[in-house]
Amino acid sequence: MNCQDIKEELVAYLDDELDPDTRAEIEAHLESCAACRAEREAYTATLQAVGKLAAPGLTPDFKRRFFRDFDDAQRRPPWILRPLTLAGAGLAAGALVLVLLLVPGQPARQAKVDAVIASHLELFEDYEAISNLDVLEDFEFIQAMDDEV
Amino acid sequence: VFHQDERDHEAMTDSDAELMLRVREGDQAAFRKLFTSHAGPLMGFVDRFTRNRAVSEEIVQEVFFKVYRARKKYQVKAKFTTWLYTIATRTCYNELRRGVHKRKVASLDQREAREPPARDASAQEQLEGKRTQERLDHILDGLPENQRTAFLLVRFGGRSYSEAGEILGLTHSAVKSALFRATDAIRRGLLDPQTEGSV
Numbered sequence: 616m617n618c619q620d621i622k623e624e625l626v627a628y629l630d631d632e633l634d635p636d637t638r639a640e641i642e643a644h645l646e647s648c649a650a651c652r653a654e655r656e657a658y659t660a661t662l663q664a665v666g667k668l669a670a671p672g673l674t675p676d677f678k679r680r681f682f683r684d685f686d687d688a689q690r691r692p693p694w695i696l697r698p699l700t701l702a703g704a705g706l707a708a709g710a711l712v713l714v715l716l717l718v719p720g721q722p723a724r725q726a727k728v729d730a731v732i733a734s735h736l737e738l739f740e741d742y743e744a745i746s747n748l749d750v751l752e753d754f755e756f757i758q759a760m761d762d763e764v
Numbered sequence: 765v766f767h768q769d770e771r772d773h774e775a776m777t778d779s780d781a782e783l784m785l786r787v788r789e790g791d792q793a794a795f796r797k798l799f800t801s802h803a804g805p806l807m808g809f810v811d812r813f814t815r816n817r818a819v820s821e822e823i824v825q826e827v828f829f830k831v832y833r834a835r836k837k838y839q840v841k842a843k844f845t846t847w848l849y850t851i852a853t854r855t856c857y858n859e860l861r862r863g864v865h866k867r868k869v870a871s872l873d874q875r876e877a878r879e880p881p882a883r884d885a886s887a888q889e890q891l892e893g894k895r896t897q898e899r900l901d902h903i904l905d906g907l908p909e910n911q912r913t914a915f916l917l918v919r920f921g922g923r924s925y926s927e928a929g930e931i932l933g934l935t936h937s938a939v940k941s942a943l944f945r946a947t948d949a950i951r952r953g954l955l956d957p958q959t960e961g962s963v
Contacts, residue, residue, distance in 0.1 A: 626944045630918070632925045632936075661951040665919055668897055670808040677821050681799070684825065685832070 616640060621651050625658050780844035788835045795835075799828055802845065806852055809921035813856045813913075815901060823859060827852045842930055849921055850931045853913060896954065903953040907946055914939050915946035 616624070621644050627633050628641050645652050780801070786794035803824055810827075811820040830851050838847075904912050910932060917928040918939075925939040934942070 623941075623944050626947045627925070627940045630925070630943070632940060657951055657955060658947060661947055661954060662919075664896060664954050665900065665950065667893070668900065669893065670804075670920070671811045671817065671820070673804050673807055677824075678803075680821075681803075681825050681828070682796075685829070688829065 616644065618644075618648065618651055621645075621648070622654050625651075625655050626662075629655070629658060629662060778840075778843055781840050784831075784835070784838050784844050784847075785840070787832070788838045795832060798831070798844070802848060803828065805922055806848065809849070809916055810852060810856060812916050812920045814859065819859065823852070823855050827855055830855070843927065845923070846927050846930050849917060849923060849927070853917070853931055899953055900950060903950050904946075907949060910934065910938075911942040911946045914942040915950075918943060 621641055624633060624637060624641055628638060633641070645655060780798065783794040783798050787798065806827065807820060807824050810823050811817065814820050814823065827848065831848065841847075904915065907915070914928050914932060914934070917923045917931060918925065921928075923931065925936050925943065928934070929936050929939045932939070
């Protein structure tokens with residue numbers, strides 16, 4: 616490698632990002648080349664100047680806001696949307712069954728009721744457990760978070 | 765073929781990935797630990813990217829929310845930090861495209877312009893540091909996007925060349941070249957300010 620090749624490897628050399636053979640070659644060159652040693656010092660000084668720039672870190676206020684917003688975001692969708700969606704579907708199916716049962720007359724009516732129940736069987740059977748699932752999961756989560764604070 | 769179970773097993777040697785696997789299984793305390801460990805260093809990277817504290821806080825929050833929302837899809841394909849900084853880099857790019865931070869930077873600059881001048885030695889050092897930052901930002905602005913981002917990931921995000929390469933879709937050699945060119949430009953701009961115009 617000539618001096619220009621060495622120069623282009625110096626930053627990676629200082630970052631210890633070179634394979635052992637290349638590193639050894641550069642070290643051998645630096646031993647005998649004052650110009651490249653001066654280049655190495657200039658890049659070292661550059662990286663030190665950059666390294667001195669203050670890292671901002673986190674403020675306690677940001678941490679507090681993060682966990683508060685996280686808690687809010689956790690509570691909102693599962694507590695409101697999913698149980699209500701399920702409740703809405705269940706109520707709609709139940710109302711339809713009720714209407715069909717209350718209206719007297721045609722023999723085909725019972726067949727329609729059976730068809731509605733059959734098509735929503737899963738909802739009727741599992742509604743209670745499903746509608747409380749997210750609430751139970753989130754309750755555990757909130758308890759765990761509260762315990763830590 | 766590298767199966768998911770094997771990847772998960774390998775993650776046990778990466779404590780962050782192990783924590784993320786626990787988050788995937790619903791462990792909220794593990795998520796808090798990941799945030800506490802990584803939000804600070806991530807802020808260092810994002811803040812240099814946006815140069816606006818308020819926007820940086822929004823981005824860091826959004827990144828961790830994205831991590832949490834994606835928890836069930838998490839797979840151990842790379843180090844957790846590679847995944848985290850990939851999300852952060854994309855979020856920063858999106859923010860840049862939206863141009864929101866530029867408006868806020870302008871308002872922040874106006875606020876800083878009203879601050880009284882530094883009087884004592886420590887304030888003088890702070891002022892000097894601020895000038896160095898401004899020169900660095902000016903130099904970074906003149907760099908191609910990949911050089912700039914690679915530089916920020918390595919110098920302020922603490923990522924290795926290999927990790928920066930994975931995040932940016934570059935080879936180790938390309939990252940090495942980007943880092944050299946960025947550092948060389950900064951060297952000329954910081955140590956030889958008279959040549960800054962040539963950067």
